[in-house]
Amino acid sequence: MARPSEFDRDEAIASAIRVFARHGYEAASTSALIEGMGIGRQSLYGAFGDKRRLFLEALRRYADGSLDGMAAALARPGRASEAIEAALLAGLGSADELESGCLGVGSIVEFSRSDPDVNAVNDAAAAQVLAAFAARVKDGVASGEFAADLDAQAAARMLLTLRSGLKVAARGGAGEDELREAARLAMRGLGRV
Amino acid sequence: MARPSEFDRDEAIASAIRVFARHGYEAASTSALIEGMGIGRQSLYGAFGDKRRLFLEALRRYADGSLDGMAAALARPGRASEAIEAALLAGLGSADELESGCLGVGSIVEFSRSDPDVNAVNDAAAAQVLAAFAARVKDGVASGEFAADLDAQAAARMLLTLRSGLKVAARGGAGEDELREAARLAMRGLGRV
DNA sequence: CAGGTTATGGACCGATCAGTCCATAACAAG
DNA sequence: CTTGTTATGGACTGATCGGTCCATAACCTG
Numbered sequence: 001m002a003r004p005s006e007f008d009r010d011e012a013i014a015s016a017i018r019v020f021a022r023h024g025y026e027a028a029s030t031s032a033l034i035e036g037m038g039i040g041r042q043s044l045y046g047a048f049g050d051k052r053r054l055f056l057e058a059l060r061r062y063a064d065g066s067l068d069g070m071a072a073a074l075a076r077p078g079r080a081s082e083a084i085e086a087a088l089l090a091g092l093g094s095a096d097e098l099e100s101g102c103l104g105v106g107s108i109v110e111f112s113r114s115d116p117d118v119n120a121v122n123d124a125a126a127a128q129v130l131a132a133f134a135a136r137v138k139d140g141v142a143s144g145e146f147a148a149d150l151d152a153q154a155a156a157r158m159l160l161t162l163r164s165g166l167k168v169a170a171r172g173g174a175g176e177d178e179l180r181e182a183a184r185l186a187m188r189g190l191g192r193v
Numbered sequence: 194m195a196r197p198s199e200f201d202r203d204e205a206i207a208s209a210i211r212v213f214a215r216h217g218y219e220a221a222s223t224s225a226l227i228e229g230m231g232i233g234r235q236s237l238y239g240a241f242g243d244k245r246r247l248f249l250e251a252l253r254r255y256a257d258g259s260l261d262g263m264a265a266a267l268a269r270p271g272r273a274s275e276a277i278e279a280a281l282l283a284g285l286g287s288a289d290e291l292e293s294g295c296l297g298v299g300s301i302v303e304f305s306r307s308d309p310d311v312n313a314v315n316d317a318a319a320a321q322v323l324a325a326f327a328a329r330v331k332d333g334v335a336s337g338e339f340a341a342d343l344d345a346q347a348a349a350r351m352l353l354t355l356r357s358g359l360k361v362a363a364r365g366g367a368g369e370d371e372l373r374e375a376a377r378l379a380m381r382g383l384g385r386v
Numbered sequence: 387c388a389g390g391t392t393a394t395g396g397a398c399c400g401a402t403c404a405g406t407c408c409a410t411a412a413c414a415a416g
Numbered sequence: 417c418t419t420g421t422t423a424t425g426g427a428c429t430g431a432t433c434g435g436t437c438c439a440t441a442a443c444c445t446g
């Protein structure tokens with residue numbers, strides 16, 4: 001019926017995620033987005049509306065991908081502590097983080113609570129991560145790996161907070177070994193040492 | 194010998210810290226800085242050079258103040274765990290964090306390792322915070338409060354990472370109770386539960 | 387091949403960006 | 417009070433910002 005797009009929408013958004021995560025929302029110029037996404041100016045506005053809507057779509061997609069990675073790590077069999085450690089470190093190969101950073105943490109730091117649409121995405125993502133953490137923590141409690149009186153919700157909140165800190169540390173140049181060591185040390189708080 | 198300044202340099206920088214912490218470096222326009230600092234455009238450039246140098250001076254000053262607050266908390270007598278908890282939460286009354294955010298975490302998220310001058314300030318600040326944490330951790334080990342085989346340097350790195358996460362959580366709207374609970378849970382990893 | 391529809395690229399828009407220029411104001415030293 | 421020096425405010429700069437307009441290209445349907 002009409003001329004088809006010359007670019008792949010998913011790839012374009014993946015590229016937009018990289019640009020936004022590297023520079024932040026405000027500092028990511030539309031020209032940088034166009035260049036990074038490999039599409040024309042009019043195509044960006046035609047396909048995504050405007051910079052803000054593109055950002056929200058990128059943020060949603062990033063949150064989905066990040067959640068998938070963590071869920072996969074948490075689903076691994078074996079000790080709960082190992083699964084949780086893997087989830088804490090998922091996607092934190094520090095080279096990537098230096099290049100691009102975490103769009104979720106970046107958006108929280110940049111927007112705080114000022115943008116309702118950003119809040120909605122981040123709140124929904126946080127709720128899912130918390131639920132996934134809490135479930136695996138409960139496993140660990142049931143198996144006797146963690147302390148019997150452990151509050152799974154509180155533990156999940158601590159783990160999410162810890163993960164934010166690990167992302168900041170990775171963005172600041174910390175190596176994978178340091179990150180793992182910090183994660184392990186904090187996780188010792190979950191259980192019978 | 195000449196006309197004196199009409200503004201107080203310290204107050205002006207304190208205001209600049211607020212503007213930079215709220216918006217980030219790139220998104221803080223010179224007009225916003227001028228308005229927030231309550232000085233004229235020419236005064237800003239005359240007294241501080243340019244936006245970048247003003248930012249570096251603000252970042253240095255913020256790091257100094259933040260370090261002072263943590264050192265004061267760590268110096269309190271009594272149990273090491275209480276002093277460390279106070280240091281972790283120092284300056285994190287979440288209302289402030291929602292308004293302004295942490296300039297240190299903000300600069301790491303925005304610049305990663307791309308700016309040598311920013312790196313220098315943040316690296317120096319991190320080294321001091323790590324040393325202060327490690328010293329108090331050693332106290333706790335010596336007094337039997339923490340596990341005897343605890344690596345104080347590793348513990349300090351974990352605590353710094355945790356603090357970054359707490360700042361992100363506060364910026365994202367977490368209440369003081371949640372922050373304290375997360376801090377306590379992670380700190381349980383330091384000791385004999 | 388023809389007609390309808392959408393995608394594309396480049397020129398273009400007013401607004402705002404960081405930073406400069408300059409005339410004037412306000413002070414200290416003589 | 418005069419003179420030298422610095423601080424101040426407002427006008428101004430070229431560059432870049434996010435976003436729009438429009439002519440043209442490329443495709444699908446008939």
